Amino acid sequence: MKILQKDFALNQTGTAKLMAEEPDDVWVLYNLILPGDVVSADTTRKVHHDSSTKKNTASRVKLTLHLKVTCRDFHKDSSTLRLQGRNLHHNQHVAAGSFHTLSLEPNKPFLLRKNLWQNDAVQTLNDTTRKECSKSNSTSIPDLAVVLFHPHRAEIYLVAEGDNTHCTKVEACPNSRKNGKVSSSVFFRRVLAALVKRVDFKVLRGVVVTSEEFRAFAVSEARKMGIRWIEDNKTSVAVVEDGDSLEKVLSDPAVTVLVKDSRVRAFRELWEMVCNDSGRACYGAEEVERAKEMKAIETLLITDDLYRNEEVGTRQRYDDLVKSVKDGGGKAFVYSAMHVSASQLSQLTGVAAILRFPLPDLEVQD
Known part of the structure; x- marks a missing residue:
C-alpha cells in the first residue's frame, strides 16, 4: 500500500491519498473504508450525445x-x-445526490476522507507502512540447501525465511546404471555439480543431505574441486537418513536449529505439544476461538487458505482472530500454500494455537 499523501490526526477530520499495490492491499481497504466515508477517484462513464441528425452517439x-x-x-x-x-459534487455528466459506484483496484489512486480518524483506522495505515518497510529491507537469503535422494534421482531445495524453493532435479543417466543399479560416483558427481552451480555457499548456514554416502563423497570431492566451504565446514553438512520429504527433513531437531524460519519452529513446538497431550495446544476453529476468549493464545498458526479465504465472512472471521491475538500480545503466523509446514497444519484443520497455560478441558466444553 502506498500512502501518497496524509493529512489527518487521531480523532479528527482528515484525508489520506492512497493506492493499493497488490491484492492484499485491497482487503485492507475493505476494512479501512466504512459507510459514511467519502472516496474521491477517477472513473469513466458512457455518455450519450444528441446530434443534429437525430442519431444518438455515445462515448466514454x-x-x-x-x-x-x-x-x-x-x-x-x-x-x-x-x-x-451518493455523489456529493455536481459535474457536467453526473448530478449531485445521484447514486453511483466506484471500483478500487491495485495501482488506482484515490482520496479517502473520514469525519473521524479513529484509532483502528490510524493503526491499520501504520501497520501497512511498517509492512512495506519490512518488505523493502528484507532479503531472501537462504539458510539451508537441502538435497533429497530418491531412487534414481535427487532434488535440491533452498530454504529461507518462509520460502522454500525447489531448485532442480537430477536424474540418474540410464547409461550410468549397471545391472539395474546406479553408479553412485557418476550420479553423485552430477548432483554435487548441480549443488555448486545453484548455491552461494558464502551465505548458507548449512547443507542437509539424506545420504551419508553422498556426504562422504562430497567432502572427499571438495578437496579435488577446491570447494573451500565444504572443506572448512564439514560439520555444517548434516545428514538426515530417513528424510524422504522436505517436511521430514525440516522437522528434524538437528535441522530446526539451523533454520531461521520461525514458522517452522512454531509448528514443531505445536506438534510436540499435540503429541504429548500437554493441554497447551489446541486446533480447530471452535477451540481456538474459545482459547482466544480466555486470552490464552500465545502463538496462533493459520493457513493462507483460511486467512485469505474467498468467502468474505470467513476471511473477516480469521482476520479478526489474528488481530485479536496480536492485540493481546500474542504472535500470529500465516502459512502460505508453498510453506513446508502448510500441509501438516492443514491436517490440523488449518488453524491452531500454542497456549500460555494448559487448558486440558477446552475441547469438551459446550
Whole structure:
C-alpha cells in the first residue's frame, strides 16, 4: 500500500491519498473504508450525445466522483473493492445526490476522507507502512540447501525465511546404471555439480543431505574441486537418513536449529505439544476461538487458505482472530500454500494455537 499523501490526526477530520499495490492491499481497504466515508477517484462513464441528425452517439468520458459510501463489496477473484454511494459534487455528466459506484483496484489512486480518524483506522495505515518497510529491507537469503535422494534421482531445495524453493532435479543417466543399479560416483558427481552451480555457499548456514554416502563423497570431492566451504565446514553438512520429504527433513531437531524460519519452529513446538497431550495446544476453529476468549493464545498458526479465504465472512472471521491475538500480545503466523509446514497444519484443520497455560478441558466444553 502506498500512502501518497496524509493529512489527518487521531480523532479528527482528515484525508489520506492512497493506492493499493497488490491484492492484499485491497482487503485492507475493505476494512479501512466504512459507510459514511467519502472516496474521491477517477472513473469513466458512457455518455450519450444528441446530434443534429437525430442519431444518438455515445462515448466514454473520464470524470471524478466523490462518493459518500453507503456499502462496499470485496471481490477476491478480481482483487477489486466495489463502493456504492451518493455523489456529493455536481459535474457536467453526473448530478449531485445521484447514486453511483466506484471500483478500487491495485495501482488506482484515490482520496479517502473520514469525519473521524479513529484509532483502528490510524493503526491499520501504520501497520501497512511498517509492512512495506519490512518488505523493502528484507532479503531472501537462504539458510539451508537441502538435497533429497530418491531412487534414481535427487532434488535440491533452498530454504529461507518462509520460502522454500525447489531448485532442480537430477536424474540418474540410464547409461550410468549397471545391472539395474546406479553408479553412485557418476550420479553423485552430477548432483554435487548441480549443488555448486545453484548455491552461494558464502551465505548458507548449512547443507542437509539424506545420504551419508553422498556426504562422504562430497567432502572427499571438495578437496579435488577446491570447494573451500565444504572443506572448512564439514560439520555444517548434516545428514538426515530417513528424510524422504522436505517436511521430514525440516522437522528434524538437528535441522530446526539451523533454520531461521520461525514458522517452522512454531509448528514443531505445536506438534510436540499435540503429541504429548500437554493441554497447551489446541486446533480447530471452535477451540481456538474459545482459547482466544480466555486470552490464552500465545502463538496462533493459520493457513493462507483460511486467512485469505474467498468467502468474505470467513476471511473477516480469521482476520479478526489474528488481530485479536496480536492485540493481546500474542504472535500470529500465516502459512502460505508453498510453506513446508502448510500441509501438516492443514491436517490440523488449518488453524491452531500454542497456549500460555494448559487448558486440558477446552475441547469438551459446550
